[in-house]
Amino acid sequence: MNKGFKTCGAILLGVFFSAAADQLEWNILDGEYWWAGLSSRGYQTPYDATSKATHDLWGDNKGNQAQPLLLSSKGRYIWSEQPIKYVFNQGTLTVTTREGKIDAGKEGANLRDVFEYVSKTYFPSDGNIPDELLFTHPQYNTWIELMYDQNEEDILAYAQAIIDQGYPPGVLMIDDNWQEDYGTWEFSPRRFQDPKGMIDKLHAMGFKVMMWMCPFVSADSADFRQLAQEGLLILDPQKTQNILWANTKNKAAVIRWWNGASACLDLSNPKAQAWFKEELDYLVEEYGVDGFKFDAGDARFYTEGVVSWQQDITPNDHTQFFAEFGLNYPLNEYRASWKMAGLPLAQRLRDKGHRWEDLAKLIPDQMSQSVMGYAYTCPDMIGGGEYRSFLNGDVIDEELIVRSAQIHALMPMMQFSVAPWRILSKENQQICLQMAHLHLQMGDYILQLAREASQTGEPIVKPMALAFPDDGYETINDQFVLGDNIIVAPVVEKGVRSREVILPKGNWTADDGQVYTGGKTIQIRVPLDRLPYFTLSP
Structure with a gap:
């Protein structure tokens, strides 16, 4: 395992892993909840012992951010440097790789403990942020x-x-x-x-x-002809070609995407x-x-056996x-x-x-x-x-x-x-x-x-279970925490003008100035012009 993977340089990543496949099977514990590595499937999480779900991350990031990571509310984690396939099957979690080792273990007792461990171990922050x-x-x-x-x-x-x-x-x-x-x-x-x-x-x-x-290049453009001649495009896995300008054994791959069919830069x-x-x-x-x-x-654009400058990726x-x-x-x-x-x-x-x-x-x-x-x-x-x-x-x-x-x-x-x-x-x-x-x-x-x-490495916004990990908030999916002390509770259903808000222990001041004692669920009015949020008193 190469825990410092992101310091290796962009063009070298992905070449240091074992060729051997790996597999892990765990029983899901009573009261255990799991979050898995696809942001666009967050609405399906957390998974528990009743869940049935299968996702293979090899060549499929589901149109969004992906991470070869699973985290549990009981402090358990699963990570691989390579794409994983994970299957939740009513009490059993099976994780496999086509190649590459699976790391797994337990760190602490809850989601916050294990998040702190994996973020420092596998993807430590580098001290920089995007433009302010x-x-x-x-x-x-x-x-x-x-x-x-x-x-x-x-x-x-x-x-x-x-x-x-x-x-x-x-x-x-x-x-x-x-x-x-x-x-x-x-x-x-x-x-x-x-x-x-x-x-x-x-x-x-x-x-x-x-x-x-x-990264796409229109296939009938002058830039395409130049890039193809210089060998800077993803190639089709074919042995012969019939175009006069080419000097390799492969043609440039033509990849179908939402705007048609184009060649693609080989950024390896x-x-x-x-x-x-x-x-x-x-x-x-x-x-x-x-x-x-x-x-x-997206990874799906590179799944048809394409040939790249860097091999075995x-x-x-x-x-x-x-x-x-x-x-x-x-x-x-x-x-x-x-x-x-x-x-x-x-x-x-x-x-x-x-x-x-x-x-x-x-x-x-x-x-x-x-x-x-x-x-x-x-x-x-x-x-x-x-x-x-x-x-x-x-x-x-x-x-x-x-x-x-x-x-x-x-x-x-x-x-x-x-x-x-x-x-x-x-x-x-x-x-x-x-x-x-x-x-x-x-x-x-x-x-x-x-x-x-x-x-x-601590995220700017957090699910309730990450900010308040021991309070049983794993299944709350309509409110979130900004930092550690502001709970935001928007309305996400048409026509709704009141809602429940779950507040942890402490004194919370609402956006309208009203103060609530936490450790309970409150009912509030939410007219269309209101965004409810609650700030924890020091």
């Missing part, structure tokens, strides 16, 4: 408003509307299709007449600017990493771009190469990651639909990120990041947008995309504005927690 503005101010993404029509005029109009409506400027993410082509990372001259002037204007408004980025190759960095550094130096949103990189290693590349840029965002806990990367939950059932997943999925060791997290875009949900304006649910903004307000990061001032009533838009300013008000505290996380 990601935490202290709301973020704004152009995706839902502009979709694939990213252009200079509308981006500036979106940014100006943010300011005009009273929202605090923060990070502005320009999403997919600003570029000339996939792999041709230059502003499209058809949609951007003066990209440097645009970014200068955005800076003057108070924004930092991120550009969407991916240091020369490909150098090419990619030169392209992005040019955007920074020439135009003043501040950072990048890194999309795609897993599909998950390619996800890791892509994620590690982002460490070059403090202002970053990722959706897909593998074994990147403890490192200064902003990790967003995968796109959710504009549906109440998806809204209810935000808290447990975010808590799964935390338990897996990902501290610098964002719960998708407010109202949902799945753009097809917004193609029909008749389906917009104003209440859902408001409750989503409330969930975001006291998370580590808060990200708008759909414009509240465009789709909401004046009253509901005002609630979203209040939530943006609540996040701004709490920004310094959230930043303090981020800095502490970079030293201790």
Whole structure:
């Protein structure tokens, strides 16, 4: 086992492990609960002795952060440096690897004890955090408003509307299709007449600017031909080829993804990493771009026996190469990651639909990120990041947008995309504005927690069972803890105007000033304009 795996260098990871498969089988203890390594399946956790679930992480990160880790409320843990398959079968937990050793054991008596052990042992924090503005101010993404029509005029109009409506400027993410082509990372001259002037204007408004980025390369572009000739692309596992320019025995692989079929950079190759960095550094130096949103990189794109410069690696290693590349840029965002806990990367939950059932997943999925060791997290875009949900304006649910903004307000990061001032009533838009300013008000505290996380590994937001591990809170999935002393209890169901809140022992001051004695469950009113949160008295 190589516990210091993340200090080995990006291009060497994944080559030091035993080729032997391993297997472990445990009985689940009475009253024991388990959290497992897929953030996008957090809503299914915790598992217990009644659960039936199977997940194979080899080549499948389920569109989000993944970690070869399982943790128990009784202090037990399971870890491997390689992808694991885990099966919960009504009282039995079986974990296997295709290759690589499984580590397992018990440290302490509860979830907090064992989390502290594994975070220091397997993914220690490196003392750095992503760009501070990601935490202290709301973020704004152009995706839902502009979709694939990213252009200079509308981006500036979106940014100006943010300011005009009273929202605090923060990070502005320009999403997919600003570029000339996939792999041709230059502003499209058809949609951007003066990209440097645009970014200068955005800076003057108070924004930092991120550009969407991916590892794919359009297969009919000049950049594709150059990269293929230089051997910097993932290759198909075939023995012959029939294209004149190629000088290897393999053709460049064409990988199907949500935007069609493209070639893909081979980031196991240091020369490909150098090419990619030169392209992005040019955007920074020439135009003043501040950072990048890194999309795609999912392990499933590398499962069809593709050939890479570095041999004997897993599909998950390619996800890791892509994620590690982002460490070059403090202002970053990722959706897909593998074994990147403890490192200064902003990790967003995968796109959710504009549906109440998806809204209810935000808290447990975010808590799964935390338990897996990902501290610098964002719960998708407010109202949902799945753009097809917004193609029909008749389906917009104003209440859902408001409750989503409330969930975001006291998370580590808060990200708008759909414009509240465009789709909401004046009253509901005002609630979203209040939530943006609540996040701004709490920004310094959230930043303090981020800095502490970079030293201790302790997540910024925690499930109740991690913050208060001996109180029987394992199955609470609709409230969370900011730091160790603020319990946040949003509403996640349509039409609900009251809810129960579970408060641990101590005196708790609510957002409305009322003081409660803890150690019990209370019933509170939650009108649409209220986000309930409770601060523990010293």
